[in-house]
Amino acid sequence: MTKRAIRVAVIGAGMAGRAHAAGYRSLKSLYGDAVPDVKAVAVADANRPLAEDLAGKFGFERVETSWEAVAEADDIDAVSVVLPNGEHRAVVEALASRGKAILCEKPTARTAAEAMAMEAAVDRAGVIANVAFTHRFAPPVAAVKHLVDQGRLGAPRQLMSRYLSDGGRDADVPFSWRHDLAQAGGGSLVDLGAHNVEAARFMLGEVRAIRGAVLSIRVPERHPALGATRGHEKAALSDETRPVTTDDEAMFLAEFENGCIGSFATSRVATGFKNASGFVLVGSEASASFDWERLLEFGWADGSADHYTEGWTRVLLGAQHPYLAEGLVMPVAGVGFGLGDAFIFQAADFVTAVASDTPSRIASSFADGTANTLVLDAVKRSAAAGGAAVLIADERSRAAAELAAEGGA
Numbered sequence: 511m512t513k514r515a516i517r518v519a520v521i522g523a524g525m526a527g528r529a530h531a532a533g534y535r536s537l538k539s540l541y542g543d544a545v546p547d548v549k550a551v552a553v554a555d556a557n558r559p560l561a562e563d564l565a566g567k568f569g570f571e572r573v574e575t576s577w578e579a580v581a582e583a584d585d586i587d588a589v590s591v592v593l594p595n596g597e598h599r600a601v602v603e604a605l606a607s608r609g610k611a612i613l614c615e616k617p618t619a620r621t622a623a624e625a626m627a628m629e630a631a632v633d634r635a636g637v638i639a640n641v642a643f644t645h646r647f648a649p650p651v652a653a654v655k656h657l658v659d660q661g662r663l664g665a666p667r668q669l670m671s672r673y674l675s676d677g678g679r680d681a682d683v684p685f686s687w688r689h690d691l692a693q694a695g696g697g698s699l700v701d702l703g704a705h706n707v708e709a710a711r712f713m714l715g716e717v718r719a720i721r722g723a724v725l726s727i728r729v730p731e732r733h734p735a736l737g738a739t740r741g742h743e744k745a746a747l748s749d750e751t752r753p754v755t756t757d758d759e760a761m762f763l764a765e766f767e768n769g770c771i772g773s774f775a776t777s778r779v780a781t782g783f784k785n786a787s788g789f790v791l792v793g794s795e796a797s798a799s800f801d802w803e804r805l806l807e808f809g810w811a812d813g814s815a816d817h818y819t820e821g822w823t824r825v826l827l828g829a830q831h832p833y834l835a836e837g838l839v840m841p842v843a844g845v846g847f848g849l850g851d852a853f854i855f856q857a858a859d860f861v862t863a864v865a866s867d868t869p870s871r872i873a874s875s876f877a878d879g880t881a882n883t884l885v886l887d888a889v890k891r892s893a894a895a896g897g898a899a900v901l902i903a904d905e906r907s908r909a910a911a912e913l914a915a916e917g918g919a
């Protein structure tokens with residue numbers, strides 16, 4: 511591993527940019543000598559006050575107002591791309607061509623064709639390149655994957671996966687890039703559902719087909735904010751209205767190549783739900799459940815239990831579980847941790863990969879990003895065709911043809 515500090519930048523100082531900046535600043539204090547030194551060089555955002563605020567809070571040396579300034583800088587090795595989905599491709603391609611390591615936010619892109627072009631660009635450049643599917647760094651998700659891999663669930667049979675939030679429930683949440691299909695590529699499906707699809711792929715492997723997809727829009731128009739906003743923040747609104755062209759809710763069924771069947775539900779307008787991502791995974795020998803709002807535990811039901819112990823057991827996670835040995839401020843089961851910790855685990859994994867020039871064995875690659883986006887495209891296609899079945903293999907051929915027609919990779 512190189513002794514030199516990894517010089518990092520964050521492009522995008524919005525809701526998720528803050529979590530990336532915090533991850534880079536915190537990893538050394540938790541992991542010590544197990545991770546490389548990190549130098550926090552730059553935060554870039556088209557909105558200078560947002561970039562200044564983030565750089566100031568987390569001790570980054572300078573502020574840029576264009577992503578190009580980061581791509582061209584000689585004093586930056588590794589970059590988090592935390593921009594609206596439609597901006598990812600141009601930035602990733604430019605960073606790759608300049609030899610920068612990349613941690614790109616999810617979904618990789620608006621469409622699988624775009625994601626394929628990005629995958630080809632990072633492969634050509636040979637840079638360390640991850641997609642920030644942070645749920646892979648949720649210790650309970652990794653623990654359940656470990657149990658699946660060990661055969662402790664037997665054959666995975668049925669997955670019920672959901673990601674429900676009320677972030678966009680109120681009609682006075684301003685219109686943003688998230689509500690515009692051209693900029694986002696989708697709504698709750700790509701914003702929230704992409705995480706659950708990736709957690710499912712992480713635990714169960716590839717999806718074979720999608721069917722029964724339905725998308726809905728519950729708040730058909732919104733007012734833009736008068737000033738800048740992050741995430742779903744409320745703000746003073748303009749009188750103008752814009753049509754919402756991305757889904758507020760999505761539901762679909764999936765068949766996995768390993769024979770498991772799954773149902774997925776996502777919503778950004780779900781009354782009473784905040785960050786309720788989770789699943790129940792039923793296996794032939796045992797079942798597991800997880801709820802992101804209870805991040806320090808998962809549920810376990812052992813089919814061989816007798817009448818005195820049958821039913822669900824609450825497993826409390828401690829230092830022996832994935833990422834937690836050095837990642838807890840107090841290495842004791844049940845002390846708790848949160849979303850911010852998953853971003854620290856993710857950042858530590860990324861800079862370690864960069865320093866050793868060895869791809870991560872945990873994080874999603876850009877090939878994973880393409881596979882994930884193929885599933886999202888299949889859901890959109892199924893919904894447009896009244897719920898018809900869509901094979902992922904066909905979706906891959908269509909995306910490759912679209913990219914070839916563009917004259918791409």
Ligand SMILES: NC(=O)c1ccc[n+]([C@@H]2O[C@H](COP(=O)([O-])OP(=O)(O)OC[C@H]3O[C@@H](n4cnc5c(N)ncnc54)[C@H](O)[C@@H]3O)[C@@H](O)[C@H]2O)c1
Binds near residue numbers: 555576594644701
């Ligand atoms: N991994 C996670 O858990 C997670 C959570 C939230 C968001 N995200 C992802 O992070 C990305 C950003 O989402 P967000 O919620 O932070 O968005 P946001 O709207 O809060 O912030 C986006 C920022 O990008 C800036 N920006 C837009 N275009 C720019 C450009 N061309 N050059 C420079 N700056 C530009 C905006 O000024 C804004 O500050 C999305 O891809 C989203 O899917 C991931």
